[in-house]
Amino acid sequence: MNQQIVDQLAKDILSLIGKEHPAQQNIGTRATTLIQGFIQKPGVGDSLANLDISKKVRLWGSQGSGMQILLHGADTPKRGSPHDHGQSWALYFQVSGVTEMSTYQRISGAPGRPGRAVLEKTDQTNLTPGNAMFFGPLVIHSTQHSAPPARWIRVTGTDLDYVERLRFSIERKEAVIEQKYS
Numbered sequence: 201m202n203q204q205i206v207d208q209l210a211k212d213i214l215s216l217i218g219k220e221h222p223a224q225q226n227i228g229t230r231a232t233t234l235i236q237g238f239i240q241k242p243g244v245g246d247s248l249a250n251l252d253i254s255k256k257v258r259l260w261g262s263q264g265s266g267m268q269i270l271l272h273g274a275d276t277p278k279r280g281s282p283h284d285h286g287q288s289w290a291l292y293f294q295v296s297g298v299t300e301m302s303t304y305q306r307i308s309g310a311p312g313r314p315g316r317a318v319l320e321k322t323d324q325t326n327l328t329p330g331n332a333m334f335f336g337p338l339v340i341h342s343t344q345h346s347a348p349p350a351r352w353i354r355v356t357g358t359d360l361d362y363v364e365r366l367r368f369s370i371e372r373k374e375a376v377i378e379q380k381y382s
């Protein structure tokens with residue numbers, strides 16, 4: 201991966217955030233356009249296809265704080281549980297394959313708090329290459345990859361390993377706090 205091209209992408213996204221509060225209207229649409237341009241640059245597509253996604257791939261960002269550009273992938277069928285990203289925003293951009301993205305509304309329990317949580321699915325979208333979805337703080341969502349392989353870029357407002365966020369169990373109707381590092 202040509203670091204200069206990634207640095208430029210990060211700089212361009214950060215300049216969007218610098219002017220406005222991250223939302224669908226700015227990051228959601230304009231960062232998507234920037235990433236579409238990024239993956240068409242010479243060598244980028246091949247690099248993204250060849251990176252080892254068995255461990256965390258940070259394309260850009262510093263561990264612990266600030267915006268992160270990550271590459272994720274599924275080489276075998278995967279189904280994630282519903283979660284939020286705490287107070288961070290996130291943009292999921294599909295590079296290859298399909299991410300089946302579900303979003304939920306919490307109809308029982310306080311927003312952002314652990315404890316009893318009944319979820320109602322409000323949307324399911326198949327994210328296909330070149331398309332993206334933006335999530336603001338506390339938006340509950342889950343991913344499924346029924347037909348791997350798939351690769352996607354996830355841009356987050358901060359390093360999610362260091363923020364308090366919720367993971368939901370639909371079966372147990374509860375939300376638990378998840379935080380990797382403090």
Ligand SMILES: [Fe+2]
Nearest residue numbers: 283284285341
């Ligand atoms: Fe997520």
